[in-house]
Amino acid sequence: MYPDVRPRRLRTTPAMRRLVAETSLEPRHLVLPMFVADGLDAPREIPSMPGVYQHTPDSLPAAATAAVEAGVGGLMLFGVPRAEDKDARGSGGTDPEGVLNRALRDLRAELGDATVLMADTCLDEFTDHGHCGVLGASGEVDNDATLERYAEMAVAQAEAGAHLLGPSGMMDGQVASIRAALDAAGHQDVGQIAYSAKYASAFYGPFRDAVGSSLEGDRRTYQQDPANRREALREVDLDLAEGADLVMVKPAMSYLDVLREVADRSDVPVAAYQISGEYAMITAAAQNGWIDRDAAILESLTSIRRAGADIVLTYWAAEVAGRLT
Numbered sequence: 001m002y003p004d005v006r007p008r009r010l011r012t013t014p015a016m017r018r019l020v021a022e023t024s025l026e027p028r029h030l031v032l033p034m035f036v037a038d039g040l041d042a043p044r045e046i047p048s049m050p051g052v053y054q055h056t057p058d059s060l061p062a063a064a065t066a067a068v069e070a071g072v073g074g075l076m077l078f079g080v081p082r083a084e085d086k087d088a089r090g091s092g093g094t095d096p097e098g099v100l101n102r103a104l105r106d107l108r109a110e111l112g113d114a115t116v117l118m119a120d121t122c123l124d125e126f127t128d129h130g131h132c133g134v135l136g137a138s139g140e141v142d143n144d145a146t147l148e149r150y151a152e153m154a155v156a157q158a159e160a161g162a163h164l165l166g167p168s169g170m171m172d173g174q175v176a177s178i179r180a181a182l183d184a185a186g187h188q189d190v191g192q193i194a195y196s197a198k199y200a201s202a203f204y205g206p207f208r209d210a211v212g213s214s215l216e217g218d219r220r221t222y223q224q225d226p227a228n229r230r231e232a233l234r235e236v237d238l239d240l241a242e243g244a245d246l247v248m249v250k251p252a253m254s255y256l257d258v259l260r261e262v263a264d265r266s267d268v269p270v271a272a273y274q275i276s277g278e279y280a281m282i283t284a285a286a287q288n289g290w291i292d293r294d295a296a297i298l299e300s301l302t303s304i305r306r307a308g309a310d311i312v313l314t315y316w317a318a319e320v321a322g323r324l325t
């Protein structure tokens, strides 16, 4: 009549549950994405991401320092140039005086090696058409011409002080071309956290507000089709062969199956990016009183770790790191 096996015994008290938890979340697992914008008088809250700010170059260092003091594992920086500084080639991304490169220099000077400083190595924030690369004659994104721009951008970011570069444009061969350019410029120790399996996702919507993207249309000729799983594994294998130091799956929550498979086959650390739309959904539901915000955040991050992520990029990194310590 009675059950022979009682899994509930291991759930009886908080101490028991803590003892047997298979997955943990520590501040070092969390990386904070940050936005730095030119031409603002004061930090500006991103309307579709309540609680996330576009920083000014002046407000960024204190916020970054606070995150590092809270214990985050690293910072991932995105630049938001003024509209008038955007052009077809994304010149602001390679200009040492562009907003992102200036911010990297300041943060490296401020923080030294106290954290891992990462930079988005992609042109979309800097192009007037909003695509992640340069356009060819018929308006398509020209893969190989874009690789040359990424190589220049990578060297500029390494020179500005980034420890890790995050090529997020999904161009074929981007990891190899960046590796070659870094090595030729003497930056052998600057690595890449490659956005290996990056899907063309509707959940990037709020990010495009965050960086003031002028994109019309979509990125489906370079980002992956959400329908595909094997293709992600192929992209990861290619990036590993090209010299990626870490690989990433993005978005996180709708792609946990992909994340698990990538984690199972990767010999390098695996990251997952809990993106803007994931942040916005939980925030909006919580603001309506429909879910318990803090519990939902921890559950979402734990599920991403359980699916195999060593590292999670999340806009809650500093907050959660603070809560965990």
Ligand code: PBG
Residues within 6 Å of the ligand: 120, 122, 123, 124, 125, 132, 168, 169, 203, 204, 205, 206, 207, 208, 219, 274, 275, 276, 277
């Ligand atoms: C491209 C880039 C994007 C994000 C990170 N890097 C946007 C895109 O591909 O459209 C999205 C991050 C997020 O949504 O939080 N530079």
